[in-house]
Amino acid sequence: MxxxxxxxxxxxxxxxxxxxxxxxxxxxxxxxAGMDPNWRSQRLARRLSLWLGSFGAHKFYLGEPLRGSLYLLFCWTLVPTVLAIRDSVHLARMAPAQFYRRWCLKLA
Known part of the structure; x- marks a missing residue:
C-alpha cells in the first residue's frame, strides 16, 4: 500500500x-468535493454565542437558520439567553476535530 x-x-x-x-x-x-469551502471558526462561534446568542447569531453562523429564527423569535423570554450560555460552554469544551466534523464537513 x-x-x-x-x-x-x-x-x-x-x-x-x-x-x-x-x-x-x-x-x-x-x-x-465533500468539504464546505465556507469553513467556520470555533472561536467566532463561541464569541457570537456569548455576545449575541440571545438573538441566535451563532446558530445563523453555524448554518442553522431555523434554530436561529427560534432564538430570535423568543429572545424576549430570556430562554435563548440561557441556551446560548449552554451552547457557549459546549463550544468551549468541544475538541477542534469534533467541531470540524460537525460544522465544517458537508454530508454527501
Missing amino acids: TQTTCSQCRSAISLNQAICEHCYAAQGLEAL
Whole structure:
C-alpha cells in the first residue's frame, strides 16, 4: 500500500484516504468535493454565542437558520439567553476535530 503524508499534521496516511485520521484535514482535490469551502471558526462561534446568542447569531453562523429564527423569535423570554450560555460552554469544551466534523464537513 502506498502512503503519503498529511498536508496538515504530517502523519502517514494512505493515498486513497480523503480525510486524515489524526487531524481530520481534507486531503487532495477529491476531498474538496465533500468539504464546505465556507469553513467556520470555533472561536467566532463561541464569541457570537456569548455576545449575541440571545438573538441566535451563532446558530445563523453555524448554518442553522431555523434554530436561529427560534432564538430570535423568543429572545424576549430570556430562554435563548440561557441556551446560548449552554451552547457557549459546549463550544468551549468541544475538541477542534469534533467541531470540524460537525460544522465544517458537508454530508454527501
